[in-house]
Amino acid sequence: MSPRDQGAVAAPGVGSDPVAADPAVPPRRSDATRAAILRAARERFAADGYDRATIRAIATDAAIDPSMVMRYYGSKERLFAAAAEFDLRLPDFGDLPAEGLGAALVGHFLDRWEEDETMIALLRAGATNPAAAQRMRQIFADQVGPAIRALAVRAGVSSPGGEPALPVEQRAGLITSQLLGLALTRYVLLLPPVVGMDRAELVDWLGPTIQRYLLGRP
Amino acid sequence: MSPRDQGAVAAPGVGSDPVAADPAVPPRRSDATRAAILRAARERFAADGYDRATIRAIATDAAIDPSMVMRYYGSKERLFAAAAEFDLRLPDFGDLPAEGLGAALVGHFLDRWEEDETMIALLRAGATNPAAAQRMRQIFADQVGPAIRALAVRAGVSSPGGEPALPVEQRAGLITSQLLGLALTRYVLLLPPVVGMDRAELVDWLGPTIQRYLLGRP
DNA sequence: GTCTATAATTCGATAGAC
DNA sequence: GTCTATCGAATTATAGAC
Numbered sequence A, B: 001m002s003p004r005d006q007g008a009v010a011a012p013g014v015g016s017d018p019v020a021a022d023p024a025v026p027p028r029r030s031d032a033t034r035a036a037i038l039r040a041a042r043e044r045f046a047a048d049g050y051d052r053a054t055i056r057a058i059a060t061d062a063a064i065d066p067s068m069v070m071r072y073y074g075s076k077e078r079l080f081a082a083a084a085e086f087d088l089r090l091p092d093f094g095d096l097p098a099e100g101l102g103a104a105l106v107g108h109f110l111d112r113w114e115e116d117e118t119m120i121a122l123l124r125a126g127a128t129n130p131a132a133a134q135r136m137r138q139i140f141a142d143q144v145g146p147a148i149r150a151l152a153v154r155a156g157v158s159s160p161g162g163e164p165a166l167p168v169e170q171r172a173g174l175i176t177s178q179l180l181g182l183a184l185t186r187y188v189l190l191l192p193p194v195v196g197m198d199r200a201e202l203v204d205w206l207g208p209t210i211q212r213y214l215l216g217r218p
Numbered sequence C: 001g002t003c004t005a006t007a008a009t010t011c012g013a014t015a016g017a018c
Numbered sequence D: 001g002t003c004t005a006t007c008g009a010a011t012t013a014t015a016g017a018c
Helices: A031-054 A056-063 A066-073 A076-083 A098-115 A118-126 A129-159 A168-188 A199-215 B027-052 B054-062 B066-073 B074-084 B098-115 B119-127 B130-157 B168-188 B199-215
Strands: none
Touching: A031 A056, A031 A066, A031 A076, A031 A118, A031 B027, A031 B119, A056 A066, A056 A076, A056 A168, A056 B066, A066 A076, A066 B119, A076 A129, A098 A118, A098 A129, A098 A199, A118 A129, A118 A168, A129 A168, A129 B027, A168 A199, A168 B199, A199 B119, A199 B199, B027 B054, B027 B066, B027 B074, B054 B066, B054 B074, B054 B168, B066 B074, B074 B119, B074 B130, B098 B119, B098 B130, B098 B168, B098 B199, B119 B130, B119 B168, B130 B168, B168 B199
């Protein structure tokens, strides 16, 4: 790795948040530029997908020169990799009754999608770009899978019935198919009846579906 | 449109073609070429999406010159419009008990997706190309909506309970969100646990979900 | 009908002045 | 650190020879 990739002298003793403004540390101009590029990149990738989101357009949005994007991120591919970092921030819903876990999951995903367009950018790009699709599979493996595994245990112990009829990985897969289908029809394809439903309606209707997949019993 | 687009006896004009005197006009060589172009276009659009599927690559697959694609279809946009014609062939499932309509719908969509890649091409392209997204909304309005409306009536009369709590258009929207989410995770993102399930498992697990959306009752 | 040649853009990426 | 200028490759689309 190049020594200037992340700045060898970056963040002496402060938190790991590179965007946080710490009055003690004199803000470097390059940090603001990096953040502006990343913000513009996320917007463009979310709106246009990987191919149509050009470095030139991203630079224009960030009010800088296109060559700066290359200087900071090396290539378009690495810029996308940096812009596609995404944390689902899945909580453990510890204060909720187990019967409401499905509805809570639907609500949480709706909130995350509307407050951070990174996931929509990944969804759009993942449809045509193999690297973006790979990133989505990685997010599934690192974040969705483990979270569903934990929630499935809680839902299972509080619900009567025999053993689950489905391995927990496949339960996570079914849940993902419904939640990503919601994101696709609501935010990408803009299917009118799905766009027209509000948060509460979607939680009410998709919640039981997710709950059933979570239990893994017919 | 151009008068020579489909003109059966196109005026030769300045053309010095002495062999054109064939009033019968039997099979024309151009028909086979048109079909080959369309077949190659569907494959490329399905595999690469709209932007990455180039006219050059489509022409190579069809074993003809790139300029022929332009000659026959005018532009890349119109080629896509021609290649994206898709008939879901939704039957009325008249010989099935109303309780099995959800499972029958899942099975039918799986069959159509696997025997005709046009729908996958539309899904990939619709993620980034606005015209392709519009085409998907049109397919929903022209084919999915009316079919669900008819099936919802059948499912409703044979099932006890009060009035549906959801307008039929929104029921069709929820069904589409689950079915397109299945196509997305299984054929585009290639999410391992979803790819690993076979047809019967998917029908068993998604069938009840579609059935509940079809009834429109919690 | 088919193909060669090329026009007209647009893109990612690089070199170098200041 | 930032910008100007430009390269080389790839694309859609067109013009015209055979």
